[in-house]
Amino acid sequence: MSLSKCCIEGKLWDGEPVGEKRSAQAKRATYLETILKLHADQYAKEVNTTVYMLDFYGGEVLPAEFLKDMSQLRKVDLPGVMVRSSKETREPELLRFATELGSQYNRVGAISFCRGGWAVFKLGARSDSSLVYCISAVHPSLLEKLGIEQVEVLVQILAPENDFMFSPEMNAFANRAVPRSGVSYDYQHFLGV
Structure with a gap:
């Protein structure tokens, strides 16, 4: 591996x-x-x-x-x-x-690093959005497009420029799909990292 x-x-x-x-x-x-x-x-x-x-x-x-x-x-x-x-x-x-x-x-937020990326999006994508109020994914990995498309809560993504786990394609997809969902979205891209 x-x-x-x-x-x-x-x-x-x-x-x-x-x-x-x-x-x-x-x-x-x-x-x-x-x-x-x-x-x-x-x-x-x-x-x-x-x-x-x-x-x-x-x-x-x-x-x-x-x-x-x-x-x-x-x-x-x-x-x-x-x-x-x-x-x-x-x-x-x-x-x-x-x-x-x-x-x-009353309010639960979820933060993830690397392998936890799929998990916070899973919590944020539940049809019962009461599981979490917001999610933050740092260098998210193991994400699937469906999980990103189904997000229903406030989202933050912190993405390094050079990240083999959050590919440029998945990064671009997230930046199209999350805003389309209508939730508040904070995306921070770290150039050179």
Whole structure:
């Protein structure tokens, strides 16, 4: 399985997470590992809200050591992880999780990075739009045209110029289809990234 360099690079943040790990009745509402916990904490702090992260990997955790030593990545069965955490496997959990959050909060927004792109569009495309109020997809991947066409909520897409997962064709399609849906749309294109 080939990955773009940006998929396996990153920064290790310092600090201790302040959020808590909880399980929702629907399935897993869990922080994946320290780096994502810190990311969630930052979101919560900046917008003064509660942040939940759904475990899209069934408890499997990619060791952060590979950010320091790329040879460690060879020890991970990435194709197997992708199969075990497929859309078909995670979609029912996602919908249960969103339904549960919607029963607890008046407004729920969904933000995704990379592999979560399909998920936020799925939540935003539900005929029962009460699952989420808005979606934001950063470097979205695994999107399908139908999911984009069916979106019914506020949409934001943050798209790097060089993105093999969000191809120029899919990017252009989204920029035609989302405005046609009549929802508020914020598209930000990052040249040279």
